[in-house]
Amino acid sequence: MxxxxxxxxxxxxxxxxxxxxxxxxxxxxxxxxxxxxxxxxxxxxxxxxxxxxxxxxxxxxxxxxxxxxxxxxxxxxxxxxxxxxxxxxxxxxxxxxxxxxxxxxxxxxxxxxxxxxxxxxxxxxxxxxxxxxxxxxxxxxxxxxxxxxxxxxxxxxxxxxxxxxxxxxxxxGPSHDRQRHLIGVEYEVLLEYQLKELNIPFETEKELRHRGTSRTPDILLSYPLSVEVFTKHGTEWKVVYWIDSKALFGDVDTHRVSVLAQAESYIHRFGPGLVLYWFGHAPLDALDDAQGDISIIGWELPTRFMLPTGEILTRGKTND
Structure with a gap:
């Protein structure tokens, strides 16, 4: 990796x-x-x-x-x-x-x-x-x-x-509010684009809400995938059902107060998932991962996913 x-x-x-x-x-x-x-x-x-x-x-x-x-x-x-x-x-x-x-x-x-x-x-x-x-x-x-x-x-x-x-x-102020909103949208679009580039099927938050689903992550995968991520214990393959895009830095307080409870509600509804902090995050050993059900990554979406068949998907290609 x-x-x-x-x-x-x-x-x-x-x-x-x-x-x-x-x-x-x-x-x-x-x-x-x-x-x-x-x-x-x-x-x-x-x-x-x-x-x-x-x-x-x-x-x-x-x-x-x-x-x-x-x-x-x-x-x-x-x-x-x-x-x-x-x-x-x-x-x-x-x-x-x-x-x-x-x-x-x-x-x-x-x-x-x-x-x-x-x-x-x-x-x-x-x-x-x-x-x-x-x-x-x-x-x-x-x-x-x-x-x-x-x-x-x-x-x-x-x-x-x-x-x-x-x-x-x-x-x-108004201009800062607009800028943060646009940055959030920009990174959500980037996430969707990169998943499509990898040929990974999913539903967006907008699509989920349109069919009446509440408390939705930014991305709900059409089927669970394993993703190779860094954890407190080293590099691991983790099963994820959803991805939430955070266009911010994941410091300890923000993660604990604003992100964790939201992510746990997704876990209860959909299963384990992935939180992506586009601007990086605090050391993993300082961030609560909900007993391993939340995979936390920073800066970019991983390029390697494992399909349910065991095949590794890398930038739109499958490799045994």
Missing amino acids: DSPLPEHRHYGTVEKLLRNSVSEGQDFLFDSVKFHEELLNLETKYGFPYDSLVSFLRNLHLHHVKKAAPRVKSTLKGILQRYCEGQSIVDLAWQVNYPPYLLSRFLVEEISRHGGNKKSLTATMKHPASFLKTKEDLKQQYEFSEEVGSNMEDCTRLAAEVLRAIDCDPMY
């Missing part, structure tokens, strides 16, 4: 660096340019792929955001006061160690007349210059906040602040 990119020897070091960056709220988390430069430096120093670093960092940061949200909401009155006194949203985000875009959403929800329901709030955050053009778009008690801080000629200070927050935030 050809060896994929190895479990990185600097994984522990990189994880510690990223965790410290998140907990300390380092400057590059509030500046898109510095963010890019910092991760390029880490890639150069440790040989950790840039896209994997981005995914790994966002996974860790998302856990931080979920824990920090109640604290930020409980102090929102004070944050609002500082904003009304002229402090920028980006500076306030740095002070409370919370993403600029997400903090700006909290403030727009409170200050704007368009923050009353989720639909109008989402539209405002996507097009702040259009929805926050004049003081009339703000609640009356906050109109005075337009007299301080930065302004743009054709929209309010609040709109200008939101636009800057969106521009500075390296991980959250």
